[in-house]
Amino acid sequence: MIMSRIEAPRDERTGNLLDRLLAGLPAEAVLTDPDVTASYAHDMASFCPAGSPAVVVLPRTVEQVQHVLRTATELRVPVVPQGARTGLSGGANATDGCIVLSLTKMDRILEINPVDRVAVVEPGVVNAALSRAVEEHGLYYPPDPSSWEMCTIGGNIGTASGGLCCVKYGVTAEYVLGLDVVLADGRLLTTGRRTAKGVAGYDLTRLFVGSEGSLGIVVRAVLALRPKPPRQLVLAAEFPSAAAACDAVCRIMAGGHVPSLLELMDRTTVKAVNDLAHMGLPETTEALLLAAFDTPDPAADLAAVGALCEAAGATQVVPAEDTAESELLLQARRLSLTALEAVKGTTMIDDVCVPRSRLGDMLDGVERIAAKYGLTIGVCAHAGDGNTHPTVCFDAQDPDESRRARESFDEIMALGLELGGTITGEHGVGVLKKEWLAREIGPVGVEMQRQIKQVFDPLGILNPGKLF
Amino acid sequence: MIMSRIEAPRDERTGNLLDRLLAGLPAEAVLTDPDVTASYAHDMASFCPAGSPAVVVLPRTVEQVQHVLRTATELRVPVVPQGARTGLSGGANATDGCIVLSLTKMDRILEINPVDRVAVVEPGVVNAALSRAVEEHGLYYPPDPSSWEMCTIGGNIGTASGGLCCVKYGVTAEYVLGLDVVLADGRLLTTGRRTAKGVAGYDLTRLFVGSEGSLGIVVRAVLALRPKPPRQLVLAAEFPSAAAACDAVCRIMAGGHVPSLLELMDRTTVKAVNDLAHMGLPETTEALLLAAFDTPDPAADLAAVGALCEAAGATQVVPAEDTAESELLLQARRLSLTALEAVKGTTMIDDVCVPRSRLGDMLDGVERIAAKYGLTIGVCAHAGDGNTHPTVCFDAQDPDESRRARESFDEIMALGLELGGTITGEHGVGVLKKEWLAREIGPVGVEMQRQIKQVFDPLGILNPGKLF
Known part of the structure; x- marks a missing residue:
């Protein structure tokens, strides 16, 4: 790969860029083989354009990241930061001629402190690696996106990721206490704190969380931890309609x-999971609700919630016998998106979050939209948060079906806004939803956000073409 | 008061300002009697300069607030927003010739929704009024600053207030989902959401929380609520040294x-509370620790924590018999600042938060500082958060003692920074700590924060002289 860097055809501009980068980075941290750099072109979203990077850099230190940013500023080259590229909005997609800045080699856990209940990490630490490491200290890092075995903390911060835990424990944003950020011009900014509380000045930490790498590059994070809760126990309830399941959610909350x-x-999702993994989920149900408690007496809590499910019309309420059975049910849920992808080969995964009192209306509407466009749209949802993932299944080789997929995807977002919701609960805006962001936040919001972007990135080199 | 508006001596500039304000505000919403406006000059902080407002306005609608801001922009008049003026950093102090914008008349609770677990409120709602209103729906609004019977939600948002609950439930910031904000030029900006999750664009909501009215005027807030927990049960533990009490805190966490x-x-605080309210707290203790649980079985949790206190050297561990006894102990804690004020007539209340593993070092250092300056400094602390309130007691009529008070106050902040802490855990920067803010966040931080201020308030009319 190092050889191919030298041999690859390079115009003067790229040559200059590489020379400058190599002045502050070891050769093995600079990739230019087009076959290799192409593999860094995009994340896991459908329908998002991606360009060809001029180079991929893999720094291992803060100073190296600063060097990359100083070089980018000097030469006016766009920088696209990346974690594990498991995002679903094209937020990590390369632009033509950009520097892809992969943070995956900065993967050290620098500290875990059980008294202060904090961890200090580099951005490339994989979510599951952190979760396991803190568990050894009796601690818990809650955010658990479906991709947790692959995705990085830096990526989680960039997209303000959620997961299954959010209904009780909130999203990534709530666990980020402080950051070290390399700014567009290479300066280092430290935000926030490592204390439990702190209100010194504007909350810049939170501004970076969810900013999709468009304001600066996170190179170190102080994360809040919680004590490890008891293992959760799960209950499964079958409903004769999505409306009844949503009614149960409202009663529970x-x-x-x-x-x-x-x-x-x-139903669509349940069937897809059975088809993929033969898990024996009940295919007669119109909607399967999974509820769990990690309280001191989860069986009692499940009994109370089970009764509410029955009152809402559940036909079957089955508490798991033990944590092993609970884990199986969660596995089924975690397989949902993969299973739906297998239905037609390609999916577009929406991420509309509505006030949970409107969840029933949302699911109703999605069914209407699926019928209107003649498409299979499976819905799995973080129901307790009102966060739905209507997943459009389509054949990407079929242009007409692809067009209908895109249109139905948009119509689902419009419905979400109509119901007082947001176009993205946890996946971010990226390339996929940027026209929709403006619709959601309105012209004054867009103007203020653009001006903030301008403060941090006056040359517009940080992840251009995302968000706005 | 309306008459005095007309009769008060007014220069041309002020006259023009009043005429313009009255074009969009009812006469009773515009106060100019100097005796009256003087009472709006400052909050509850010591040692903070305050000017004389040109006028105090008390709008009742969003449109009226917009009118005030449009007028202020047009005439380049500073605007100082105020809630109940219970702040402790001078953040609400008037500047000469300013418009004091009191939001106290905008005090409607617009909605409480138990399914979505949100409340929608105007900024002038008193914290305790909201807490009681949501309680009737089986809900809980946790943030509980000591001034909760007086302070307003708008003020809480402006200063990102904390309270006693934070060790389990976090600070105000964590309960603000979305805001309506009137910008400096009178435009209305809506931020955030009313859904449980949402990541559409930069987190402007959080930028406004704790911004002390320097970026815009909050006129409506969507707040997250929690289910009402069981009543808490409190335990009191006496320690032979502050170090032993801090050790207990570390063991518990x-x-x-x-x-x-x-x-x-x-000890100083305990004695002050006894002197004020004859509460019979144990005066032989060097440090009194109060722990509480609102879990399903608080007695069991208190027993476990009591054992840890004993292991750390507690000489007495007394769990409250019931919630009435618990409430008495909390009342003693809540009286602390008032009681310390009675010691010498005046206090300066510091608000340094350190990593809780450094709490012992902090208390040690404060004792050293008190001895060095020959002052009484009582400490009460949200110990679980590492958030200390070293309270310097002094006679404001004694210039030398006043000077020593100010110097010791600053030395306490320096100590906090040295221990990896922050100069303000929950009271904000205001006028009192603005030189210290720069020390804490550094030159790059100050520059980025100033530029953000510039985006939202290009003319510098919003609460000038605060923060920076």
Whole structure:
């Protein structure tokens, strides 16, 4: 690969860029083989354009990242930061001639402190690696996106990721106390704190969380941890309609319960999971609701929630016997998106979050949209958060079906906004939803956000073409 | 008061300002009697300069606030927003010739929704009024600053207030989902969401929280609520030294416990409370620790925590018999600042938050500083958060003692920074700590924060002289 860097055809501009980068980076941290750089072109979103990077860099230190940014500023070259590229909005997609800045080699856990309940990490640490490491100290890092075995903390911060745990434990944003950020011009900015509380000045930490690498490059994060809760116990409830399942969700939340998980899989999703993994989920159900508690007495909590499900019309309520059975149910839920992808080969995964009181209307609407466009749209949802993932299944080789997929995807976002929701609960805007961002936040919001972008990135070199 | 508006001596500039304001505000919403406006000059902080407002306005609608801001922009008049003026950093102090914009008349609770677990409120709603209103729906709004019977939600948002609950439930920032904000030029900006999750664009909501009215005027807030927890049960533990009490705090937190409250009062504070309210607290203790749990079985949790206190050297561990006794202990803690004020007539209340593993070092250092300056400094602390309130007691009539008070106050902040802490855990920067903010966040931080201020307030009319 190092040889191919030298041999690859290079115009003067790229040559200059490479020379400058190599002045502050070891040769093995600079990739230019087009076959290799092409593999860094995009994340896991469908329908998002991606360009060809001029170079991929893999720094291992803060100073190296600063060097990359100083070089980029000097030569006015766009920088696209990347974690594991498991994102679903094209937020990590390369632009032509850019520097792809992969943070995956900065993967050290620098500290885990059980008294302060914080971890200090580099951005390339894989979510599951951190989760396991803190568990050894009796601690818990809650955010658990479906891609947790692959995705990085830096990527999680960039997209403000969620997961199954959010109904009780919130999203990534709530666990980021402080950051070290390399700015567009290479300067290092430290934000936030490592204390439990702190209000010194504007909350820049939170500004970077979810900013999709468009304001600066996170090179170090102080994360809040919680004590490890008891293992959760899961209950599965079958419903004769999505509306009944949503009614159960409302009863559970209005009843003051705090489940550690409250997930919904519709009939399409249940069938897809069975087809893929033969898990024996009940295919007669119109909607399967999974609820879990990690409280001192989860069986009692599940009994109370089970009764509410029955009151809402559940035909079957089955608490898991033990944590092993619970884990199987969660596995089924975690397989949902992969299973739906197998239906037609390609999916577009929407991420609309509505007030949970409107969840029933949302699911109704998605069914209407699926019928209108003649498409299979499976819905799995973080129901307790009102966060739905209507997943359009289509054959990407069929242009007409692809067009209908894109149109139905957009119509689902319009429905979400109509119901008082947001176009993205946890996946971010990226390339996929940028026209929709403007619709959601309005012209004053767009103007203020653009001006903030301008403050941090006056030359517009940081992840251009994303968000706006 | 309306008459005095007309009769008060007014120069041309002020006259023009009043005429313009009255074009969009009812006469009773515009106060100019100097005796009256003087009462709006400052909050509850010591040592903070305050000017004389040209006028105090008390709008009741968003449109009226917009009118005030449009007028201020047009005439380049500073605007100082105020809630109940219970702040402790001078963040609400008037500047000469300013418009004081009191939001106290915008005090409607617009919605409480138990399914979505949100409340929608105007900024002038008093914290305790909201807490009681949501309680009727089985819900809980956690942030509980000591001034909760007086302070407003708008002020809480402006200063990102904390309270006793934070060790389990976090600060105000964590409960603000979305805002309506009137910008400096009178335009209305809506930020955030009313859904449980949402990542559409930069987190402007969080940028406004804790911005002390320097970026815009909050006129409506969507707040997250929690289900009402069981009543908490409190335990009191006496320690032979502050170090032993801090050791207990570390053991409790490292032990994975989640108390709903973990507070510390030093000997000086205990004695001051007894002197004021004859509460019969144990005066032989060097440090009194209060721990509480609002779990399903608080007695069991208190027993576990009591054992840890004993292991750390507690001489007495007394769990409250019932919630009434618990409430008495909390009342003692809540009286601390008032009681310390009675010692010498005046106090300066510091608000340094350190990593909780450094709490012992912090208390040690404060004792050293008190001895060095020959002053009484009582410490009460949200110990579970590492958030200390060293309270310097002094006679404001004594210039030398006043000077020593100010110097010791600053030395306490320097110590906090040295220990990896922050100059303000929950009271904000205001006028009092603005030189210290720069020390904490450094030159790059200051520059980025100033540029953000510039984006939202290009003319510098919003709460000038605060923060920077």
